[in-house]
Every structure is written in structure tokens, then in C-alpha cells.
């Protein structure tokens with residue numbers, strides 16, 4: 472929903488917007504909150520319960536010029552980024568948050584996998600407030616691999632749109648292990664966890680960093696509850712090489728206008744990743760944090776080859792389910 476500027480002074484703009492019920496909504500916005508390209512950074516109205524990895528805070532819910540509160544409400548999500556861990560889920564969520572019709576929770580609520588007993592009212596209370604027409608979403612990458620989650624999500628909504636960012640499972644496993652060892656430096660080397668028996672080359676597919684990469688197996692569980700058309704797959708590799716292209720397809724899937732485009736990104740050579748262009752007048756960093764895009768632990772190429780051989784049939788099955796070849800070796 473686009474807003475029109477109806478009045479301004481040196482510090483503030485007064486914006487007007489007609490919502491779906493054709494009510495005229497107005498709001499006063501400090502100029503300091505207005506970001507580049509004239510967009511409000513993460514939709515409006517906003518409030519302050521969600522953290523943002525890119526550092527933009529959410530101002531508290533405001534009142535309009537007549538002193539009444541906005542008609543925004545907390546609603547259950549209509550879209551979920553369900554996985555995969557280390558696929559690029561944070562980047563996707565932060566890029567989507569640039570869209571004025573998306574209201575996304577910044578933190579991972581882990582409702583369907585850890586906090587289900589708290590009930591849907593608790594889950595709803597975690598969500599940012601949103602206007603009619605705005606899409607509420609959250610990301611919890613663990614949902615993709617937790618057995619009970621598809622049925623639980625289905626019980627909340629049969630129409631929810633599901634997004635999975637997938638990445639070469641071998642690279643993903645090494646990324647996962649790199650994170651684990653950064654937190655627990657005493658764990659055994661990758662090789663001794665990845666193999667049940669290094670000499671015979673038998674892979675331990677139940678070791679979490681490898682098990683998560685069995686995408687076909689996890690996808691089949693979701694397809695038992697949701698049609699393929701309700702699940703959108705994002706290539707984690709292309710999210711890095713062509714973020715605007717991948718974002719375009721996600722916006723189409725969500726039924727949104729393509730507002731997040733190549734104008735929003737630049738390639739940061741130091742980081743080696745796409746970052747968001749710096750909003751005018753802001754000194755905040757707009758690359759993702761240090762835990763995203765870090766140098767991986769180095770793994771023996773022979774081990775990598777064994778993992779590639781292991782994943783080959785699983786990847787082929789996943790491509791068939793997906794109707795899409797992700798080109799992993």
C-alpha cells in the first residue's frame with residue numbers, strides 16, 4: 472500500500488493512506504525515519520517488539536492526527552520462511568523487510584518446534600502489528616526439519632505460504648559446523664563426526680549438519696500437507712549472486728508488487744556479499760552481521776568428494792520433487 476504525502480514541515484511528514492476498508496489513515500512521520508527512495512524502511516505502522524539484524528529499530532505504534540490509534544492489528548503469519556538453517560534465511564528476511572507490504576518478526580519465534588504448547592494466542596502476540604493487506608511473516612529455519620511442524624502449520628492455516636532457501640548441502644553442512652565450532656571449540660573435527668567409519672567411508676547421515684541437508688526427505692513431509700504450489704524454493708547461491716532476481720520471484724510468489732529491486736543492493740567487496748545500500752542520512756551498517764558470510768573451516772577435498780557422492784541421489788530426488796535443478800555438483 473502506497474502512502475501519499477499530504478503535508479510536511481522541516482522535521483516531519485504527514486502521510487495519508489487508504490486501507491482496504493477505504494478508511495483514510497493519516498500518520499505523522501519524523502523525517503529521520505524516512506529512508507532512501509522515499510520508502511518507509513520496513514512498512515508502516517511499526518512498533519518495537521522485533522529486533523532487526525541490520526540494525527533498524529522499530530518505533531512504537533503511533534497515533535494519527537486525531538489522536539486515535541492505528542487500525543493495525545497483530546495477526547498470525549500468512550507466510551513463513553521455514554528453512555533451511557544456513558541457507559541464507561536471514562538475508563532473505565532482511566531484504567523482504569524493505570517491502571512496505573511486509574511486516575516481519577525480526578527474531579526467530581520457534582513456535583511450531585519449541586513453543587507450540589504456548590498456543591496460537593501467544594504466537595499471535597509475538598507478531599508485529601500489521602494493516603490489512605500487509606503480509607505478516609517470520610522465519611525459523613528449524614521448521615523445515617522438525618517432524619511435527621508441517622501438521623501444526625497446517626492446523627494454523629491451510630493457505631499459509633511457505634518459503635525454503637536451499638543451498639548446496641555440502642557447503643551448508645560445513646557452514647553449520649563452522650558455527651558449531653565457533654561456539655564449542657572443543658568438539659571433534661568435522662571428519663570424525665561426518666563418518667561412522669572413516670576407513671570404510673560410511674557417512675553418519677544422522678549427524679545434524681548432514682541430516683539437515685537431506686532436503687528430499689524433509690520436503691516430502693511438507694508435501695504430505697501442502698501442495699507444491701504453496702512452497703517456494705529460493706536458491707541460496709543465487710540469493711548471493713543475484714539477490715534482486717531471487718527477491719523478484721519471492722515477491723511474485725507472495726502476490727506483491729516488485730518493490731525490492733536491484734536498486735536496493737550493492738556488492739560489498741570486503742564482505743564478499745550483497746549488502747543493502749546505505750539509506751540517506753544513516754551511518755548504520757547495512758551488511759549482515761559477522762556471523763553471516765564467515766570463513767568456513769577447511770575440510771579435506773577427499774572428504775568433500777565423499778559427501779558430494781553421498782548427497783548425489785538425495786539431491787536428484789529433491790530436484791524431482793522441486794521440479795527445479797539447483798545445479799549442486
Ligand SMILES: Nc1ncnc2c1ncn2[C@@H]1O[C@H](COP(=O)(O)OS(=O)(=O)O)[C@@H](OP(=O)(O)O)[C@H]1O
Nearest residue numbers: 556557558559560561562646744745759763764765
Ligand atoms: N547478503 C548476504 N550477506 C551475508 N550472508 C549471506 C548473504 N546472502 C546469503 N548469505 C548466506 O547466509 C548464510 C547464513 O544463513 P542463515 O541466515 O540461514 O543462517 S541461520 O540459519 O539463520 O543461522 C551465510 O552462510 P555462511 O557464508 O556460511 O556464513 C551466507 O552464505
